[in-house]
Amino acid sequence: MLSRVVSMLENQNPQGISILNDLYDRTGRAYVLGITGPPGSGKSTLVDRLVEYYRDRNKKIGIIAVDPTSPFTGGAILGDRVRMQRHATDSDVFIRSMASRNSLGGITGTTSQVIDLFDVFGMDLVIVETLGVGQSEIEIARTADTTLVILPPGMGDGIQAIKAGILEIADVFALNKADRDGIDALESEMKLMLEFHTGKWVPPLIRTIALDGTGIEDLVQALENHRVFLESGNMLDRKRSDRHEFALRELLKTLLTRDLDRLVKEHHEFKNLLENVRQRKISPYEAADRIYGLLIQRNTREGDR
Amino acid sequence: MLSRVVSMLENQNPQGISILNDLYDRTGRAYVLGITGPPGSGKSTLVDRLVEYYRDRNKKIGIIAVDPTSPFTGGAILGDRVRMQRHATDSDVFIRSMASRNSLGGITGTTSQVIDLFDVFGMDLVIVETLGVGQSEIEIARTADTTLVILPPGMGDGIQAIKAGILEIADVFALNKADRDGIDALESEMKLMLEFHTGKWVPPLIRTIALDGTGIEDLVQALENHRVFLESGNMLDRKRSDRHEFALRELLKTLLTRDLDRLVKEHHEFKNLLENVRQRKISPYEAADRIYGLLIQRNTREGDR
Numbered sequence: 001m002l003s004r005v006v007s008m009l010e011n012q013n014p015q016g017i018s019i020l021n022d023l024y025d026r027t028g029r030a031y032v033l034g035i036t037g038p039p040g041s042g043k044s045t046l047v048d049r050l051v052e053y054y055r056d057r058n059k060k061i062g063i064i065a066v067d068p069t070s071p072f073t074g075g076a077i078l079g080d081r082v083r084m085q086r087h088a089t090d091s092d093v094f095i096r097s098m099a100s101r102n103s104l105g106g107i108t109g110t111t112s113q114v115i116d117l118f119d120v121f122g123m124d125l126v127i128v129e130t131l132g133v134g135q136s137e138i139e140i141a142r143t144a145d146t147t148l149v150i151l152p153p154g155m156g157d158g159i160q161a162i163k164a165g166i167l168e169i170a171d172v173f174a175l176n177k178a179d180r181d182g183i184d185a186l187e188s189e190m191k192l193m194l195e196f197h198t199g200k201w202v203p204p205l206i207r208t209i210a211l212d213g214t215g216i217e218d219l220v221q222a223l224e225n226h227r228v229f230l231e232s233g234n235m236l237d238r239k240r241s242d243r244h245e246f247a248l249r250e251l252l253k254t255l256l257t258r259d260l261d262r263l264v265k266e267h268h269e270f271k272n273l274l275e276n277v278r279q280r281k282i283s284p285y286e287a288a289d290r291i292y293g294l295l296i297q298r299n300t301r302e303g304d305r
Numbered sequence: 306m307l308s309r310v311v312s313m314l315e316n317q318n319p320q321g322i323s324i325l326n327d328l329y330d331r332t333g334r335a336y337v338l339g340i341t342g343p344p345g346s347g348k349s350t351l352v353d354r355l356v357e358y359y360r361d362r363n364k365k366i367g368i369i370a371v372d373p374t375s376p377f378t379g380g381a382i383l384g385d386r387v388r389m390q391r392h393a394t395d396s397d398v399f400i401r402s403m404a405s406r407n408s409l410g411g412i413t414g415t416t417s418q419v420i421d422l423f424d425v426f427g428m429d430l431v432i433v434e435t436l437g438v439g440q441s442e443i444e445i446a447r448t449a450d451t452t453l454v455i456l457p458p459g460m461g462d463g464i465q466a467i468k469a470g471i472l473e474i475a476d477v478f479a480l481n482k483a484d485r486d487g488i489d490a491l492e493s494e495m496k497l498m499l500e501f502h503t504g505k506w507v508p509p510l511i512r513t514i515a516l517d518g519t520g521i522e523d524l525v526q527a528l529e530n531h532r533v534f535l536e537s538g539n540m541l542d543r544k545r546s547d548r549h550e551f552a553l554r555e556l557l558k559t560l561l562t563r564d565l566d567r568l569v570k571e572h573h574e575f576k577n578l579l580e581n582v583r584q585r586k587i588s589p590y591e592a593a594d595r596i597y598g599l600l601i602q603r604n605t606r607e608g609d610r
Contacts, residue, residue: 017590024588241583248582248589248596249565255597256561260554277553278546283329284553285322291553292560 002121006096009113012254020113023120028240030062030119031227034144036130041150042176045210047129051087053220059125062118063095064111066130094118108139109250112243115143142169143243145236146226150174153182170203172222178207178215201229269294307426311401314418317559325418328425333545335424336532339449341435346455347481350515352434356392358525364430367423368400369416371435399423413444414555417548420448447474448548450541451531455479458487475508477527483512483520506534574599
């Protein structure tokens, strides 16, 4: 059932949205944890450890693994699925991979909808896992209540350049593979970066070794601390309001784009203009302007959808 | 001047589009080369070599470096800029980094516009360089006449999983860092993959060592062969028509989204609905539906833009 509704949302089947709308009263209980990190940071193993931790405490967990559908990251995703299989038979862990390629209306809007759906279905924790590449993945991280960024040692000069980006989204840092060379250097650099952090919440740096479970309890404690921080300042509500405003805008964009695609397909004038563009009789820029005008005219004529 | 118009396009300043529209007749001469490859493939060095090759032959070159604005790839971008500096003083090489974060209306549409602009300004070759991560980057690669995919040895099991994605977009493969261990294995695996290739053009595998220039002439020859192949079958025109149809759709989406944002800002009803969503009085799904209705009503009332 859950799986079917997720597919509806991915396919922009209006029934999916309608179900969400009917059950919206039941949302607001799940905690949303965004997890991101560069390839090679040990992200999948760490997620696996966290799932294990929360399952031992009987929490129901939903995982949304966002696949940026890169031709170059297929391998990583495949690896994730294999590693997650031991949880796949656990009926209280629901794992869903979402490929942006298959999401007609943009992955960001759909992710937010699936978070609500998991919430409705009684998940205590929703983990949104992204590869940390590309703008949409950052936006997804922002839909989370708490965002965990995983960094491995040995990133070299890179770390200097990534300052701005990760400070913007991280609530907690896991310095993973802490048994490897370069972990001290990574921690020093991160500390230096965080000295300039002016927010009320300074992201803690937690050393972890996901492979053997070292530091997982500390990490969970840091995540919980951030949750308490958010709740104490009424910030959790604001974060969620932001997410829903964002979801609203994304859904509207989807509706408008769907309109556009349908019109381009069905209406003679649009086809003509398109054909003229293809034959270089007019520029795509002029065509866009004229189709835009036609779209508005049509709305005026028909006055409905 | 060129730089100013690029900024206009990035900022969705209508004047930029208007300029493009006026000069559209002058487009269609530049050849568009898309270059993509995973981090660590030596892409920047190879691009640098290609620029050098074409500059020696007195070609004017425009480079669009698409930054997926990942917090984790900042380093790579920075590296690119530094490496490209020796061409930066060459007035016949125009380099523009485009950050998706700064592009209000989606990077894909803007890239296509900047390609047209470079074309108008007399560039013989436009190189569109992406990091090869994320759906939008793949779409950008598809806007090119010829797409070069760079692969380094030592990608391990990954190569198996990425089959589908890269075969879809690659016209030519550069197997770079060909002096490294694993280059034979990479080539064998790629050959095996290409056995199942059913298209008329089978992407050639060219070994290169960008650092010392080995294989660059072979690579250029392979790129030229693909161009000849496209031209012989009238496929170049079709590719460009596809690009312009795509550009048209993207521009329309931008216009519609801009409308939406303006309306949400200016109109009382929208603000009310938004506020109700924030207070959880109605769901974002219901709000989207109602705003969508209002949008159409408004168009009916005003009948213009």
